[in-house]
Amino acid sequence: MSREALVNNGPITEKPKNLGELLTAIFKNVYVLYAISIICFLLLWDTMAVMKVLGRFLPRPVEVLYQLYDMLVNPLAGKTLMLHLWFSLRRVLIAFVIAVAIGVPIGLLMGFSPYFNAFFKPVFDLFKPMPPIAWISLAILWFGIGETSKIFIIIIGAVVPCIINSYNGIRLVDPELYDCIRMLGGNQRQEVVEVTFPAAFPAIFAGIQISLSMAWTTVLAAELVGAREGMGFIIITGMNQSKPAMIISGMVVIALTAWAISLVVTHLERWVCPWKTNLE
Amino acid sequence: MEDKSGVKKPKIECVNISKFFGEGQEKIHVLDTIDLAVKENEFIVVLGPGQSGKSTLLKIIAGLYKPSTGKAYLDGKELTHPGPDRGIVFQRYTLFPWKTVMGNVEMGPKLRGVPRKERRGLASRYIDLVGLKGFEKAYPHQLSGGMKQRVGIARAYVNNPKVMLLDEPFGQLDAQTRYFMEEETVRIWETEKRTVIFVTNNIEEAVYLGDRIAVLEGKMPGKLKKIYDVNLPRPRDYTDPAFLELRHTITEETELTL
Amino acid sequence: MSDKQSAGSKIILKVLPYLSLLSVLAIWELVVDTGVVPNTLLATPIQVIELFFYKLTHADPDGSVLLIHALTSIGEALTGYVLALAIGIPLGLLMGWFVVAEGLARPIFEMIRPIPPVAWIPLAIFWFGIGLTGKAFIIWASGMVPCVINSFVGVRMTNPVYIRMARTYGASDWEIFRKICIPSALPMVFGGLQVALAASWTALVAAELIAADTGLGFLITMGRRLLMPDMIVLGMLMVGLTGVIIGVIIDRVEKRLVAGVRR
Numbered sequence: 093m094s095r096e097a098l099v100n101n102g103p104i105t106e107k108p109k110n111l112g113e114l115l116t117a118i119f120k121n122v123y124v125l126y127a128i129s130i131i132c133f134l135l136l137w138d139t140m141a142v143m144k145v146l147g148r149f150l151p152r153p154v155e156v157l158y159q160l161y162d163m164l165v166n167p168l169a170g171k172t173l174m175l176h177l178w179f180s181l182r183r184v185l186i187a188f189v190i191a192v193a194i195g196v197p198i199g200l201l202m203g204f205s206p207y208f209n210a211f212f213k214p215v216f217d218l219f220k221p222m223p224p225i226a227w228i229s230l231a232i233l234w235f236g237i238g239e240t241s242k243i244f245i246i247i248i249g250a251v252v253p254c255i256i257n258s259y260n261g262i263r264l265v266d267p268e269l270y271d272c273i274r275m276l277g278g279n280q281r282q283e284v285v286e287v288t289f290p291a292a293f294p295a296i297f298a299g300i301q302i303s304l305s306m307a308w309t310t311v312l313a314a315e316l317v318g319a320r321e322g323m324g325f326i327i328i329t330g331m332n333q334s335k336p337a338m339i340i341s342g343m344v345v346i347a348l349t350a351w352a353i354s355l356v357v358t359h360l361e362r363w364v365c366p367w368k369t370n371l372e
Numbered sequence: 373m374e375d376k377s378g379v380k381k382p383k384i385e386c387v388n389i390s391k392f393f394g395e396g397q398e399k400i401h402v403l404d405t406i407d408l409a410v411k412e413n414e415f416i417v418v419l420g421p422g423q424s425g426k427s428t429l430l431k432i433i434a435g436l437y438k439p440s441t442g443k444a445y446l447d448g449k450e451l452t453h454p455g456p457d458r459g460i461v462f463q464r465y466t467l468f469p470w471k472t473v474m475g476n477v478e479m480g481p482k483l484r485g486v487p488r489k490e491r492r493g494l495a496s497r498y499i500d501l502v503g504l505k506g507f508e509k510a511y512p513h514q515l516s517g518g519m520k521q522r523v524g525i526a527r528a529y530v531n532n533p534k535v536m537l538l539d540e541p542f543g544q545l546d547a548q549t550r551y552f553m554e555e556e557t558v559r560i561w562e563t564e565k566r567t568v569i570f571v572t573n574n575i576e577e578a579v580y581l582g583d584r585i586a587v588l589e590g591k592m593p594g595k596l597k598k599i600y601d602v603n604l605p606r607p608r609d610y611t612d613p614a615f616l617e618l619r620h621t622i623t624e625e626t627e628l629t630l
Numbered sequence: 631m632s633d634k635q636s637a638g639s640k641i642i643l644k645v646l647p648y649l650s651l652l653s654v655l656a657i658w659e660l661v662v663d664t665g666v667v668p669n670t671l672l673a674t675p676i677q678v679i680e681l682f683f684y685k686l687t688h689a690d691p692d693g694s695v696l697l698i699h700a701l702t703s704i705g706e707a708l709t710g711y712v713l714a715l716a717i718g719i720p721l722g723l724l725m726g727w728f729v730v731a732e733g734l735a736r737p738i739f740e741m742i743r744p745i746p747p748v749a750w751i752p753l754a755i756f757w758f759g760i761g762l763t764g765k766a767f768i769i770w771a772s773g774m775v776p777c778v779i780n781s782f783v784g785v786r787m788t789n790p791v792y793i794r795m796a797r798t799y800g801a802s803d804w805e806i807f808r809k810i811c812i813p814s815a816l817p818m819v820f821g822g823l824q825v826a827l828a829a830s831w832t833a834l835v836a837a838e839l840i841a842a843d844t845g846l847g848f849l850i851t852m853g854r855r856l857l858m859p860d861m862i863v864l865g866m867l868m869v870g871l872t873g874v875i876i877g878v879i880i881d882r883v884e885k886r887l888v889a890g891v892r893r
Contacts, residue, residue: 125733133738149756210646215654221870221877223832225748225839226847229854229862234671268466271436276480276531277456286479290470309746313836316748324748331752339752343745350744367470367511 151337159337160344168329171321177345180311180322183239187246188307192300194247195254199299202255203262203292216255224249225313232317242314249310250303257299261292294365301357308350323349381448382409383567384433384535388442390593391428402428404593405442408586410535415561415568417582419575419622425594426571427463430539433569434460446534456480459528459566463540465520467512473499473523474508480531498526501560518549522556529564538570542577551610554580558606579619580608587626597626673860678867681860692852692861694844700872702844703834706762707876710769711830717770718777718826719819725778726785726815727807739778747772747833751840760841768837773830780822784815820884827880831873846872 118124134153141152151159163173171179202209202216227248231241265288273287315324323346330338361368391403403425410416420426431437433444435454444451446458467476474492477499481491499508502522512520521541528536538557542550554577561568572578578585585600600622604614655675661667662674673681685696694702724731725739750768758764788811796806838847846869853861 120729122729122733125730126737129734129737132734133741146757149753206643207646210643211650214647214651218651218654218870221873222866223835223869225832225836226850226866226869228839229850230672230859230866232854233857233859233862266466268462268464269468271431271434271454272460272462272466272468273479273483274436274454275434275456275458275460276483276527278483282483286483287468290468293470309748312746312748316840327749327752331755334756336753336756343749343753346746346749347741347744351740354744365470367513 149334149336151340155337156340156344159335160341163326163338163341168326169320173326173345176321176323176326177349180315180324181349183242183246183314183322184304184307184311187243187311188250188304190243191247191250191303191307192254195251195303196258196296196300199255199258199296200262202259204288209259220252224310228313228317237318241317242311242319245314245317246307246310249313250307253299253302253306254296255299257302258292258296261295261299262288264295265291294368297361297365301354301361304353304357305350308346308353312346383412383414383447384408384410384569385445385448386429386433386442387445389429389432389439389444390441391425391432391437392440401593403432403439404595406594406596408596410567410569413565413567415570415581415583417578417585418569418571418588419573419578419585419626420588420594421573421590423592424588424590425592426573426588427539429588429594430460430537430569430571433535434458434537456484456531457533458535458537459531459533461521461524461528461536461538461541463543465512465517465524465544467520467523467527469512472509472511473504473515476512476523477526477530479527495526495530498530501529501563502526503556516549517545518553521545521553525557525560529560529566533566535567535569538568540571540573543573550577555607557581562606575619575622576610579604579615579622580610585622587622590626669859670857671859673858673863677860678863681864685864691856691858692849696849696868699844699846699849700868703838703846703869704872704876706765706837706845707769707830707834709762710766710833711773711827713766713770714773714777714826714830715823718774719781719822721774722778722781723785723807723812723815723819726782727811728803742771743775745771747829748836751837754837755841764841765834765837769830769833772833773826776822776825776829777819780818780825781815784818785811787818788814817888820888823880823884824877827877828873831869831876835869 137150138152138154140146141150141155144150160173163176165172168176198212202212224245227245228241231244235241235244269287269291270283273283278286311322312324312327315322316328319325319328323342326342326345327339330336330342386406386408389403389406390401393400393402406429408429418426418429428437432439433446433451435451435458438452451458468479471479474495478491478495481494486494496508499505502525504519504522504526507515507519512523515523524541525538542553545553557570558581570578570581572581579602582600582602585602587597587600588594589597600618602618604612604618608615658672659674659676662669662672682696687695689695689698721731721735721739725735726732747768750771754764754767758767792810792814793806796810801809834845835847835850838845839851842848842851846865849868850862850865853859853863853865
């Protein structure tokens with residue numbers, strides 16, 4: 093059954109005549125399928141765990157749930173799960189703010205001044221293909237294994253999308269908008285204030301969005317650098333103590349947080365760019 | 373504007389305008405020695421097929437392009453830069469997507485530093501004139517093509533320009549809306565008389581709207597072929613025999629197949 | 631903008647990029663040579679180049695010559711990458727057209743999508759060991775996400791007029807999927823190849839930093855353990871450079887394939 097047939101023939105509006113049609117209607121419903129999918133996934137996972145397909149390193153879903161509950165209530169290395177999450181989030185937020193404060197102005201300058209762009213872009217292109225994780229060793233060498241090197245690594249990861257999107261946002265403004273504002277009597281300063289900034293804003297905002305999720309992705313890598321708290325610490329501890337349930341519950345919390353972040357940012361975007369058409 | 377001899381000077385005058393784009397091998401000759409004079413409060417239509425350089429001519433008058441040779445004048449003063457004494461309406465509407473209808477229309481006065489209350493009143497008047505009352509708070513992406521172009525017209529009018537420049541403004545509209553917008557254009561122009569230069573590739577539209585029609589030759593570079601006077605009473609009727617005859621004449625004489 | 635610039639500024643704009651790279655190298659060299667930044671913290675460009683030539687032929691002090699490191703990394707990355715393409719693209723295409731496929735695959739995909747590659751490392755090691763399989767798994771997990779998303783969006787963006795026309799002519803769901811949806815999704819699919827490569831390459835470095843005995847990521851880790859900043863920088867530059875080279879090759883292949891599709 094294809095999507096287009098579902099939309100055009102509208103099986104939901106017609107009353108099913110017999111049991112067969114009723115069943116087809118149920119199985120065409122996306123939400124029913126979602127539920128089936130999740131149930132099957134959990135069943136498959138549980139079966140694999142019970143049959144020990146991956147050795148003793150795949151816990152049952154129930155064990156993961158119990159581990160989550162346990163970490164929420166009983167502290168691990170002196171801190172509960174929420175506190176660990178908070179430490180990771182704090183690092184992400186600090187590095188994210190610094191990355192935006194550095195990246196957006198650089199991107200804007202690159203967009204505004206062809207000279208600055210010609211000077212800066214080769215250096216940027218040189219550093220861009222190096223993944224933030226590759227900086228871990230240098231960061232440790234320079235800043236030790238303290239908080240600074242973690243923040244540094246996250247900044248490296250988060251600053252790139254800010255620069256790229258701010259630069260492209262300025263560069264890709266519809267030139268006819270400039271014609272328009274000049275015909276309306278705008279001077280050079282007004283061109284920047286009334287056209288360049290608002291026109292580039294959605295792209296810049298999108299860059300900040302990507303930057304935030306990049307920061308959240310990178311914090312784990314940063315916390316591999318000997319952290320005493322945070323989500324990365326939980327995962328490393330799970331690895332050192334051979335507790336896969338701890339690792340998986342860490343991953344669950346990380347995924348949930350990433351999901352929550354993107355939800356918040358999407359709502360924020362609707363609020364700050366109400367003119368942006370909703371693209372499916 | 374009358375000088376001492378009592379002869380009316382043209383409002384807009386193009387003298388010997390040519391335009392080239394590019395350099396060397398890729399040099400393209402777009403306009404060839406155009407001479408054109410437009411009287412005050414006259415509605416002149418520049419008619420030509422695609423690639424005839426008609427939009428380029430309009431943008432030279434707007435001051436957005438510099439002519440390669442020749443000069444364009446407004447009230448005897450040479451036009452070198454864009455400015456609010458000419459209002460422009462673009463084919464692609466080119467509204468500010470982050471501004472509401474009100475925000476778009478009040479942009480001109482805002483740039484001049486007119487206080488908020490005053491410019492709101494001014495903008496409201498023109499939003500009313502183009503028939504968009506009640507849509508002040510809508511964003512461009514919520515409007516239909518015809519409504520977007522109404523905003524474009526109001527935005528140009530609100531600056532009280534001496535000349536209105538319209539660059540194929542209804543080229544992206546469907547036929548029905550197009551007829552309606554042509555009627556509206558005449559109504560607005562009759563309420564607020566201005567010198568209008570209207571660029572189009574549609575003969576019917578040209579005959580319906582223009583006091584005079586300046587026809588540009590089809591192939592590059594664009595040359596002024598002939599100027600027709602349209603002595604038909606307004607409001608005009610698309611099916612009037614005199615209307616159809618003029619339309620036929622222009623079609624025959626200019627080999628425009630539109 | 632272009633007719634505003636004079637000939638002089640055009641020349642300046644052409645020279646500036648080279649000037650910029652040269653001055654960055656010069657400042658880097660000077661900062662270390664004059665002792666502003668101690669040599670134990672940062673190697674000079676010249677030291678890095680010297681080490682590069684040394685490592686071309688010498689296996690010590692980390693156990694393998696440079697080429698072996700690079701080839702190991704490329705081999706691991708490509709294994710995971712090819713697996714990601716082979717599974718991710720068909721899955722995304724199917725999810726884009728068939729409601730059942732989307733309904734069944736989407737929840738699982740949405741669960742796995744936000745997990746960063748680094749988070750997979752411990753499980754990958756437990757399940758598959760620190761050899762090729764474990765690393766390929768990590769790379770596969772992170773390379774697959776953009777493959778699925780791009781193929782999915784590509785199918786969704788198929789012009790509905792074509793689909794309706796095909797349906798009028800009596801084409802079946804499967805025929806429409808094969809003959810209309812897949813070809814029109816191809817540009818998006820190709821766009822995903824580069825994104826997936828970048829994701830895979832990042833994941834590779836993550837995987838190698840944790841557990842490896844050869845590879846470019848391992849070179850970086852060894853540089854830290856041996857306190858050799860020149861080796862760290864060399865490893866980083868090699869990671870960047872190799873990533874760019876693979877990217878260019880894929881871009882070439884992609885252009886040729888797209889040209890073939892257009893024809």
